[in-house]
Amino acid sequence: MIFLMTKRILFRIISTILVLVMCFNLLPEYGFGTIVSKASANDPIVIVLDPGHGGSDNGACNSSLGTNEKNSNWEITLACKAYLENYENVKVIMTRANRDEYSSLSARVEVAKVNEADLFVSLHNNSTSYDVSAVNGCEVYRSVVEPFASNTNQLAADICANLAALGLTNRGVKTRKSTYLPDDDYYTVIADCVMNGIPSLIVEHAFVNNKFDAGFLNSPSKLKAMGEADAKAIAKYFNLKWKGTGNAGYPTLEVTPFMESYGWIATAPNAMAAGFVTYRNGDHRDKKLQAFKIDLNNDGVAGDINYQVYNGSTGWQPQVTSGKVAGSTNSKSMLEAIKINLTGDIASKYDVYYRVLSGETGWLGWASNGNPAGKVGFGAEIKAIQVRLIAKGGKAPTSNVSAYLEAAKAPETAKVAYLTHIQTYGWEVAEAYDGLTSGTSGQSKRLESIVIRNNTGVPGSIEYQVHCQTYGWMDWKADGEMAGTSGEGKRLEAIRIKLTGELEEKYDVYYRVHAQSYGWLDWAKNGQDAGTSGFSKRLEAIEIKLVEKGGTAPGATDRPYVTVNVKYQTHVQTFGWQSNVSDGQVSGTTGKSKRLEGIKIVNSSGIEGSIRYKVHCQTYGWMDWVSDGAMAGTTGESKRLEAICIELTGKLAEKYDVYYRVHCQTFGWLDWAKNGEPSGSAGYAKRLEGIQIMFVLKGEAAPGAVDKPYITAYEEEASTDEDSSEEDAIETVETSYEEKVKVVATEDELCVATPTDIIKIEE
Known part of the structure; x- marks a missing residue:
């Protein structure tokens, strides 16, 4: 060096x-x-x-x-x-x-x-x-x-x-x-x-x-x-020339693509792909072709090349000629199909072949001489195109895939048209419209993507956003763009739809979905969530309607969306903290003789208010109230939980009752307690082993029996009030005769019960 x-x-x-x-x-x-x-x-x-x-x-x-x-x-x-x-x-x-x-x-x-x-x-x-x-x-x-x-x-x-x-x-x-x-x-x-x-x-x-x-x-x-x-x-x-095309009498062409987020990228010579052919998994490199231009070098052969594009929002655009831009550099532009043809003497000597790379299905077949290539009506954005000049009589490119597919359109009188991509079946062959069902029911088939378009002629857009397995809420799409995925086997779980412009001023958009396990939910409106969240449930079908402003909803609107209301996790003997569960699922264990030692509970409903809870813990008795994800109980002390109280506050308490039940040592599952009632046992030194918690709308039925949520060994049931007297400190001590001796701890002394207070417990 x-x-x-x-x-x-x-x-x-x-x-x-x-x-x-x-x-x-x-x-x-x-x-x-x-x-x-x-x-x-x-x-x-x-x-x-x-x-x-x-x-x-x-x-x-x-x-x-x-x-x-x-x-x-x-x-x-x-x-x-x-x-x-x-x-x-x-x-x-x-x-x-x-x-x-x-x-x-x-x-x-x-x-x-x-x-x-x-x-x-x-x-x-x-x-x-x-x-x-x-x-x-x-x-x-x-x-x-x-x-x-x-x-x-x-x-x-x-x-x-x-x-x-x-x-x-x-x-x-x-x-x-x-x-x-x-x-x-x-x-x-x-x-x-x-x-x-x-x-x-x-x-x-x-x-x-x-x-x-x-x-x-x-x-x-x-x-x-x-x-x-x-x-x-x-x-x-x-500025190199492709072999065999640079001399007089041998015309050549070059395609320059304009790609979403990237603008104009590398020019592709005759027969080479123009656009993005390989995609990056981490960020869905799903950038679409927004526009392109074709430069024809005639090299002594008279004539020109014409080409036009199908825009998902506006349909077929006017033809342009060599060197002109087809499509738009506007970010809203989405190309679904193309046509290319030659004119003049060059058309008598050459054929032009072309095909498109669909973001949904990959390369389609070859079209030629003005025939359409692409997929119209499916929201399938073009990612790349390939164009070839072939001398008349030369070997034409072949493919066993169709060059062009078009979904059957809704009638002109329809206000809103929509099409879904269904597990196993792929895209439906015809658009549904104005409240008709798109999708399936009773076949356990997931919806994977959807396209929706405004068919009223009223200025404005229909925008929609889907919640997709793995990806969560995806980007908003509009006016015939595909929302969701294709070829990834991902289910849709929820959707939002809204209107813009004059369309929004004139109409409300209503929509409802058929969700796995729940069936048809109620109608959502103007951007509300429809579907489920937190349950990994697939959407199976959808219906959409435009209703004039102030008009009557097409059906019930109470429950368009089912979401996780309450999440909770428990600390279990030997196993430690368990994963979060929700809405009635079991946290803890059964049949393993493992005690619950701590618990955290969170309000996930999105409704203003808190969830409060306190536990009765070995040695400590009733502990202080905690709320909104704080831990109740202990860790690292090997102390069992014996009972629990849970209640709601604020608007949350106005809308819901909170129900909960516990799996208790010896007794098994007890009945459901509600809104601050104790659940568990007192005086038996029995561990809690599992718990279920759920919100129920005010006035609706309890999830099960409510007769016996709490078992006490005392003649007079211990109070669970924070301000209760000496009973708050009751604990149980085992004698050598396997008898339970009631011990009362006061501020001044620790008093052992008299023999007459001894309670026999049969295991």
Whole structure:
């Protein structure tokens, strides 16, 4: 390293002298700081690709993830080279012949120098010593020296964008300055290329020690895709022409896509996919194609190319011609289908074939010459398109998948139309409308996604949001967009629907769902929740109606949504704290002779008010009231709970009664107690083993028998009032004769009961 830096410093000194000499016109006007031009414009473009590391130098590795930088670099470079060689007038050279060969850094640059390279790209992968779960993605290093910095900056950005389109995180264009020479580059290959007038980059594709990125590095198809992503950006940098299409009489086309969140991304030449083909699992890389343009290079053949798109909100758009934008860069735009056709002489000599990548089902079949391709009415957004020019009589692409599908529309008189995707069956073939059922009942089939559209003609939108298994509440969708998932086997559990604009002023939207275990719930309205939460219950069907403002609801509206009202967890002997349960589920154990030692209870209803509770605990008797998730009881003291009281406050108490019952040693399940009544036993030294708690609407029936929630051994039942006297401190002591002796602890003394107070207990 010292030798290299000394050499570079000497070169700087010498180059400074040369610059002074150049001022006196004694040397040609190129050298350090100048990009060397070709002697002839007809010479092939020379691109040197450097697969980083090699031989005994493995680069960055991670044995637990199975990643090896040397091997990944090699595969990416091979793919990049193979793709670039599809272009005309280009020569691609690699700095080493195989993955097991090692070359010094200076030898790699020497390959570029000897071959008079127009570009040197060193292909690598990254590693980090920081949080490996948080640091991932691609980055590209360019020179800090002008004009090399300006010359390669856009190329570096394009490579990053192309790699990000595959699903990698875009860490952006980077630079690193020399430690010794602030105006020079840190990386030797970049600095040495600058010395020789060669533009250069270092591409760091992914992190070998990041689990997500390792999924790319361990996948041959994704390594190939990364190499091709590099190649596409390089082809754009040099404006390369695809082989067999650049000469007169051989027309070519290029498709440039505009993607949601990313804008315009890499142009795809004839037959290549334009858009996002690979998706990232962590963030649902489900970005949609919003617009595209096709550039037709006729090369002497008269005619043009026309294309149009189907927008999920507005239907088929007017045709546009070569170079014009079809679709919209507005974030609301959603393309569902396309048509492309040729005109003029070119139409008599060529066919145009095209297909779309549907976000719901993958690649559809090939359409041609103006026929539609896509899925209309299913909310299936297009992610990418592929377009090919085929000479008449040439071999056409084939597929066993339909190119175009369209759902049967609701009648023109319908106000609201909707369509659901059902487990096993897929999308329904026809829209339901105006309160008709979409989905199934009695077949145990989940709804997985839904599309809804306004059919009134009144300005405004129908917006909707679904609660989906695993993902929770997903983003709002509108006007025919798909809400939910497809191909993931995820159930919908709840939905919200609302109106906007003039539509909202004129109508209320009512909707109800058929939920697993509950059947048809009541009607929700204008954005209210419909379905269930916290129970993992699938939606099976839905009905939606628009009702004029102030009109009567289509049915009962009391219970459109079932949610968890109360959550609770217990601390159990031996096992410790158990997971939260809710709404009547059992917390604790039965049949294992394990005592409850502590409990926490939380109001999850969303209604204002608290839930208060106190326990009768071994040794301590009745303990203080606690509320809203605080612990009642003990931990680490091996003290049993013997009884409990629970009550509600505020608006919560106005709407609900709280019922609870306990599983008690010897006695088993007792009956239900209510609103602060004691539940358990007194005077028997019996442990609580399990508990159930639930809210019941005021006036509704109890969940079961209520006759015997509490068993006491005393002639006069002990009071559970906070202000009660000595009975609050009653505990039980066992004699050697297995008799229970009643002991009363007062402020002044501890008194043992007289023999006449001894109570015989039969186990």
